[in-house]
Amino acid sequence: MNLLNCETAYSVYTTDNYDLFKFIESNRAVSLKHVSKLAQQIADGYEMPPIIVKPNGEILDGQHRFEALKILGRPIEFIIKNEIKQDTLQKSNTLVSKWTTKDHINFHMREGNEHYKELKAFMEYSELGAVAAARTLGTVDGRSTGQGIVDGKFRVTNKEDAYTFIDDVLIKVRASRPTDKIVYAIRKVYNVGIDNKRLVSCVNALYEELELINKIPLMAERIATLYNKDLPKSERIKISKQTNGDIKLS
Known part of the structure; x- marks a missing residue:
């Protein structure tokens, strides 16, 4: 026909x-x-x-x-x-049924985009949502993370470290599904390069408090502050507040 x-x-x-x-x-x-x-x-x-x-x-x-x-x-x-x-x-x-973020990920996979195949595999492994998984695994070019995923702008940039973060830290946090904001806060502290076992202990001790805090910088500051407790100065995380309300950890 x-x-x-x-x-x-x-x-x-x-x-x-x-x-x-x-x-x-x-x-x-x-x-x-x-x-x-x-x-x-x-x-x-x-x-x-x-x-x-x-x-x-x-x-x-x-x-x-x-x-x-x-x-x-x-x-x-x-x-x-x-x-x-x-x-x-x-x-x-x-x-009308609108496309979900997962629908867009599947579309880019079918188009042969290897970065999206990696993203889908990482989402299944980590049990993170699309945005949190994307921010952990890579970067998005010039857009908000959610819109960047939709537009095909996601790129894998730190695969090995992302899986290490899941295995050594996130999987050991006592909550089965931490909120995205808590994940971002933990990641912010983790990126400093510290003792992961101590980091997990601090997060678990603070978890109920973290659930009540709405801002990621404040969550990260509380985790870093507890991490520093009783440590010699040379081993502490340096915490400095930025003019935009964020914090810098080093």
Whole structure:
């Protein structure tokens, strides 16, 4: 069967005259944050589906895509639907299943990205979530970790040390699934290069307190402070506070 022989349901039009379009007052409010994210994805080469409009130019679906394309000065691709129930798109948007971070990881794996194969294996080994695993195993180029994973920007940079951290420290912490923030705080102290056995003891002694602290720098400071207790000065972790509220450990 040749797909080109199938019946045409809709035609896709294109224009760079943004004045032809208008928003429907009852539609959801435009999120500038979402528009900015879409604009970045389009600039990075992602293809976006056409927007759907009424014959009078009212946008039924795709107002965020419209705004993102307008910001970038790109032409608008659109489909005209003559008849549609008022709540059809609202209901369809509610029922759409969005891709999870794991879905994106699996996609990049299927595309042959070896870094994502390493990430998936490390997640299974460490039982960490995607973001915590990525921050432990490698780096993301120029984005927040979660968005970087989605965009294919994750790279493995410290595989051996990441597995050592899991085997020597994290697996010995008394909680079966530490929160991501606690993992980051432990990692911050671990990176100084200290006695891992003593580090584990300190974390276990403080764990209930750490669960009540919301900020990673404060968690790391408490762990480092307890670690230093009764140690000679030459073996202590040096703790210095930064102007941005973070702490530097060395």
